[in-house]
Amino acid sequence: MHQEWFRIGDFAIRGYGTVLVLAFFLSLGVAVFLARSAGRKDLVKHVVDVSLYSIFGGLVGARLWHVFVFNWDYYSQHLDQIISVPVAGLSIQGGLIGGVLVAVLYCRWKKINLWEILDICAPAMIFGQAVGRSANLLNGDGLGSPTGEDFGILYPPGTNAAYEYPGQPLWPAEIWEGQIDVIIFALLLVLRLRRWPSGYIFSFYVLMYSMNRFGMEFLRGDTPDWAGLSAAQWTCVGAAVLALVFLVLRRKAPQGLGFGTQGDGKGPLSKGKKRGGGKNRAGERNEVGGKNEAGGKDEDRGGKDKAGGKDEDRGKDEAG
Numbered sequence: 267m268h269q270e271w272f273r274i275g276d277f278a279i280r281g282y283g284t285v286l287v288l289a290f291f292l293s294l295g296v297a298v299f300l301a302r303s304a305g306r307k308d309l310v311k312h313v314v315d316v317s318l319y320s321i322f323g324g325l326v327g328a329r330l331w332h333v334f335v336f337n338w339d340y341y342s343q344h345l346d347q348i349i350s351v352p353v354a355g356l357s358i359q360g361g362l363i364g365g366v367l368v369a370v371l372y373c374r375w376k377k378i379n380l381w382e383i384l385d386i387c388a389p390a391m392i393f394g395q396a397v398g399r400s401a402n403l404l405n406g407d408g409l410g411s412p413t414g415e416d417f418g419i420l421y422p423p424g425t426n427a428a429y430e431y432p433g434q435p436l437w438p439a440e441i442w443e444g445q446i447d448v449i450i451f452a453l454l455l456v457l458r459l460r461r462w463p464s465g466y467i468f469s470f471y472v473l474m475y476s477m478n479r480f481g482m483e484f485l486r487g488d489t490p491d492w493a494g495l496s497a498a499q500w501t502c503v504g505a506a507v508l509a510l511v512f513l514v515l516r517r518k519a520p521q522g523l524g525f526g527t528q529g530d531g532k533g534p535l536s537k538g539k540k541r542g543g544g545k546n547r548a549g550e551r552n553e554v555g556g557k558n559e560a561g562g563k564d565e566d567r568g569g570k571d572k573a574g575g576k577d578e579d580r581g582k583d584e585a586g
């Protein structure tokens with residue numbers, strides 16, 4: 267674990283922060299690629315903008331969720347530390363909620379389709395989460411509970427894990443969660459190969475991530491229990507129920523964009539349509555209504571042409 271890479275004077279370059287920055291830019295790149303691959307270059311600017319704005323909403327949501335949902339027993343006695351970010355943590359669940367709320371406000375402001383934006387960003391979000399779990403490992407947080415055996419992760423002194431469970435091997439909960447996030451990312455890309463009602467890809471993401479986090483919580487050792495389940499598990503239950511309800515209610519909604527669809531959202535490129543909608547090299551009528559490379563109307567040498575006129579190739583009879 268490397269909590270600090272190096273120092274510039276008294277300023278520490280920390281592993282946690284640098285990996286989170288890397289996760290953001292990698293996930294942004296994925297989102298831009300997915301927008302372009304769906305033929306929606308018009309949404310690329312909005313994807314970039316909403317991602318940048320969501321940083322602030324995500325940080326606020328992550329901090330509030332950590333304070334009021336995960337650790338209110340502590341912060342209710344230390345109110346002065348609520349906004350003291352360097353000595354406290356962040357919650358990925360709160361960050362996602364805050365980021366999505368910012369996306370909702372942005373889409374209403376710009377009058378663009380919220381579900382298209384969320385469907386494009388969903389695979390990028392889970393990819394960023396997978397990379398971000400490496401930051402937890404470097405920082406010694408997001409930790410598992412003791413294995414009770416002679417196997418597990420031993421965190422070095424100075425980390426939260428070593429403070430909570432000194433000298434005890436812990437389950438690699440953050441590592442396994444990140445690995446499953448990569449699998450979810452791959453599954454979302456596969457699901458994008460066909461078209462679903464708009465909002466479905468995002469709902470699949472919420473459902474699968476909630477299942478992943480719910481299971482990993484049984485190995486975690488840093489979240490409080492409420493009625494037998496951790497705060498994060500109750501959040502997962504609520505999110506999964508909402509995702510399932512949404513999938514049922516939106517099953518007859520207009521279909522959204524999938525991977526490799528036309529910009530008008532009418533279907534995959536592989537089903538006969540030309541990528542650029544340009545000229546037809548074979549000389550047949552172009553499916554989008556353009557002229558062929560000969561520049562004129564399609565001609566039928568056997569008689570009348572396709573436009574209903576006489577055959578221009580044969581002309582009048584020479585004998586009169």
